[in-house]
Amino acid sequence: MRFMFLHPRLSLEGDPLGLMQLSASLKQRGHIVGLTLLTEDYIEAIRSFQPDMLGVSLMSSDAVMMHQVLNKVRMVFPDLFIIVGGPHPTFDPSCLMVLPVNAICVGEGDEALVEALEQYGMEGHVEGIRNVGTVTTPVTLRPLVSDLDDLPFIDRDIVYAKNHIVRDFPLKTFAASRGCHFKCTYCFNHAYNAMYAGLGHVVRRRSVDHLIAEMRDVIARYPTSYIKISDDSFTYRVDSWLEEFAEKYPRLIGLPFYCLLRADVVTRDMVRLLREAGCRSVCMSIEAGAETVRRDVLNRRVSNEKIIESFDLFNEAGIAIYTNSMLAMPRATLADDIATLDLNIRCRPTLGHFTIMAPFPGTRIHDMCEKDGILPERCGGDGDIPTSTGELSKLTTYTDEEKNIQKNIVLLGPLVIRFPVLRGVFLRCLAKLPSNNILFKCIYTVTKNLLFKRIVPVRMSPLLMLRIAIAQVKAARTQVG
Numbered sequence: 391m392r393f394m395f396l397h398p399r400l401s402l403e404g405d406p407l408g409l410m411q412l413s414a415s416l417k418q419r420g421h422i423v424g425l426t427l428l429t430e431d432y433i434e435a436i437r438s439f440q441p442d443m444l445g446v447s448l449m450s451s452d453a454v455m456m457h458q459v460l461n462k463v464r465m466v467f468p469d470l471f472i473i474v475g476g477p478h479p480t481f482d483p484s485c486l487m488v489l490p491v492n493a494i495c496v497g498e499g500d501e502a503l504v505e506a507l508e509q510y511g512m513e514g515h516v517e518g519i520r521n522v523g524t525v526t527t528p529v530t531l532r533p534l535v536s537d538l539d540d541l542p543f544i545d546r547d548i549v550y551a552k553n554h555i556v557r558d559f560p561l562k563t564f565a566a567s568r569g570c571h572f573k574c575t576y577c578f579n580h581a582y583n584a585m586y587a588g589l590g591h592v593v594r595r596r597s598v599d600h601l602i603a604e605m606r607d608v609i610a611r612y613p614t615s616y617i618k619i620s621d622d623s624f625t626y627r628v629d630s631w632l633e634e635f636a637e638k639y640p641r642l643i644g645l646p647f648y649c650l651l652r653a654d655v656v657t658r659d660m661v662r663l664l665r666e667a668g669c670r671s672v673c674m675s676i677e678a679g680a681e682t683v684r685r686d687v688l689n690r691r692v693s694n695e696k697i698i699e700s701f702d703l704f705n706e707a708g709i710a711i712y713t714n715s716m717l718a719m720p721r722a723t724l725a726d727d728i729a730t731l732d733l734n735i736r737c738r739p740t741l742g743h744f745t746i747m748a749p750f751p752g753t754r755i756h757d758m759c760e761k762d763g764i765l766p767e768r769c770g771g772d773g774d775i776p777t778s779t780g781e782l783s784k785l786t787t788y789t790d791e792e793k794n795i796q797k798n799i800v801l802l803g804p805l806v807i808r809f810p811v812l813r814g815v816f817l818r819c820l821a822k823l824p825s826n827n828i829l830f831k832c833i834y835t836v837t838k839n840l841l842f843k844r845i846v847p848v849r850m851s852p853l854l855m856l857r858i859a860i861a862q863v864k865a866a867r868t869q870v871g
Contacts, residue, residue, distance in 0.1 A: 391511045393503075394424040394441035396432060396463070398452055400553045402858070404620055405563045408447055408476070408499075410544035415500050418542050421507060425548050428459060433466055443507055445495075447476035448485075450750040457489055464490040471510060473522070475499045480585075481578055481752030483523060496521050496529045497585065500541060534590035538568065539600040543607060550612065555857050560615040560848045562608050566601050569593040570622040572652070575689050575754035576716070576747065579622070593626075598634045605643050616848045617647035624649035628659045636667040646670035648846055654692035656700035661707050671710040671845045674700065676737065678715065679729035683722045687755070694733060701737035710740040712845045716747045717796045718783035720759050724792045728817070731803055735810045741841040742807035744800045746783050759785065782825075797825035801834040804841060 393416055395409055413423045426435035436444065444463070448456055460472065475495035479485050486494045493516050495502055502521035509516055516522050523529035535541065544565075550557030569592040573580040583592050608614060625632050639647075648671040649664075656674070664672075676697060677688055684690040704711050715734060717727045734742040749756040749765065759765050764785045782793045798821045806812045823830075850858075 391443070391507050392422045392424070392439065392441045393443050393445060393507055394426060394436060394439050395548075396426055396428075396436075396444055396446045396459070398428050398456070400427065400429075400549060400556050402556060402559050402561070404618060405544075405546065405549060405556070406447075407544055407563060407565050407620065410546060410549060411541065412445075412499055412503055413545035413548045414542040415504055416507065417545055419504055419508070421504075423545070423548060425552050427552065432459075433463070436463065436467060436470070441470070443471045443473060443510060445503065446472070446474045446491075448474050448478040449476060450478045450482070450752070451748070453478050453485070460490050473503070473506060473516070475503070477578055477752075481581055483529060486523060486525060492516075493522055493524045494529070496523060497531055497582070498535055500535055501532065531585065531589055534586055534592070534594070535568075536590055536594065538594050538596040543604045546608065546612070555854070555861055558613050558854055559858075560613050560850065561618055561846055562612065562614045562616075563618045563620050564601065564605060564608075565596075565621060566619050566624065567593060567595040567621045572623075573689050573754075575687065575758065576750075578750075578752055580754060581752055595631060598631060598638055601635075602638055602642050609643070609645070615645060616846055617643070617645050618846070619647060619649040621650060623652050623655070625651070625660065625664075626655050628657065628663060632660070632663055636663040639667045644668065646847075648672065650674070652692075653697045653700040654690075656703060658703055661703045661709070665707045665709060669709060670847075671712065671740075672704060673712045673714070673845075674704070674739075675714040676730065676733055676742075678719060678722070678726065679731070679733035680722070680726045683719050683726050687719050687721055687758070688716075689754075697733070698737060701739065705738055710845050711737075712741045712842070713737065713739040713743065715742065715744050717744055717799055718747050718785060718788060718793070720747075720749075720755065720762060720764060720785060720787070724788070724795060727796055727799060731799055731806065731813075734803070734807045735813065739807065740844050741838065742804055743838070744803045746781055746796060746800065747785075748781070749784065762787075791822070794825045795821045798823065798830065801825060801830040804837045805833060808837070808841065 395413070397406060397409060416423050424439040424441065426432040446456060446460070463470070463472070472491040473493045473495055474489060474491045479494035480496045483494055483496060493506065495506070499521065502519055505519045506516040506522050509519060517524060517527045520530050520532035570579045571583065571592050586592065605617065646668050649669060650673045653674050677690055678684045681694055684692065701711060713734065715730045717730065719726065747755070749759045764787045766784055766786060782797055802816060802820060806816050
């Protein structure tokens with residue numbers, strides 16, 4: 391059977407691991423797998439590949455755009471079987487009634503997608519497959535994959551053959567685990583864990599040997615000088631797994647790596663082990679500067695003192711820190727956003743990044759906003775879904791002037807954190823200037839790019855840098871067009 395993925399775009403910041411994992415499972419069963427992107431002539435690519443089934447992994451932020459794309463695909467290929475998976479159909483399965491698709495895949499698709507393709511090839515339908523839903527068959531879930539070592543290594547070739555810049559970029563991404571047991575209101579994990587209650591352990595880890603074996607395979611085949619481990623939280627405590635990793639990774643891999651952590655689990659021993667293993671940069675979110683907002687709105691029960699302590703430990707160890715913070719929270723004020731900027735300044739991250747809180751349907755924070763009546767009236771269909779965490783706030787509790795200031799914190803906040811002496815002039819003058827001016831956008835782009843190079847300090851040849859620059863210009867022209 392022939393299966394094709396339709397994917398929005400590829401990025402140097404990280405590989406699409408889910409797509410690659412599904413492709414590996416399909417190829418393991420002997421199926422032919424293709425990939426097309428929205429950045430190319432995907433209609434012609436589909437026509438040339440002639441798939442038996444087309445698959446899309448859909449994020450809520452892409453829902454409006456992909457709805458339009460799938461309408462176009464359906465007009466050209468009225469009989470093509472289309473299945474949509476990913477976060478959006480998982481947490482809003484009613485999208486099946488809106489999107490021009492034949493089925494949705496909910497939750498983990500490793501086994502479900504293979505079964506769906508094979509049953510469709512033999513019987514012409516996908517009814518009765520767990521994790522797969524149609525207009526006539528509701529979704530029933532299968533247990534979570536219990537042993538991640540049973541899964542094949544992800545299929546990087548499907549992406550790297552499509553984009554040689556991504557292949558040659560020396561940052562390579564890996565997943566060491568799946569799942570997160572925390573219940574942050576802005577994230578889908580709380581709903582995901584509730585869905586899978588009684589169907590397996592939420593957090594599952596690959597063995598250290600299995601993870602390192604994949605890393606060695608990738609390093610042998612592709613340019614690699616820096617490793618990114620993309621788990622929601624690479625570790626939750628100092629345990630035997632982390633100790634084994636800290637012993638084997640520097641001996642068998644020996645490359646610097648970047649990982650994600652939560653500030654509330656960090657200890658001095660953890661930082662020491664990570665440093666000994668080869669960790670040279672981390673992502674550790676602050677989210678909000680006011681403890682009441684973190685606790686009552688985000689369900690992140692960590693004090694400012696603990697956050698500062700964790701940042702100080704990594705700074706003392708010489709490990710670069712990338713941090714995320716959100717502005718425009720429900721039940722918060724602009725003063726809380728200024729407190730978020732100030733806590734970032736105190737924590738001294740290498741790169742402090744801000745986003746506007748996006749109340750995606752299916753999250754508790756969306757329910758909170760809906761309950762408080764602070765979302766704009768629906769535009770119909772998917773019209774109320776944010777398309778970006780960089781948009782002006784959708785909440786009606788903030789004035790247009792406050793929304794403009796929040797957006798300016800997004801654009802100039804990284805520079806102010808790096809140079810705190812700018813805080814006063816920023817708050818008095820710059821924050822109130824229109825946020826849609828080209829100067830602020832240029833400052834943001836330059837600041838983020840320069841500082842992110844300290845988070846992932848990869849070395850590139852002049853030729854690769856030129857190829858990346860040309861690709862970025864082409865992408866910008868495509869977006870303008």
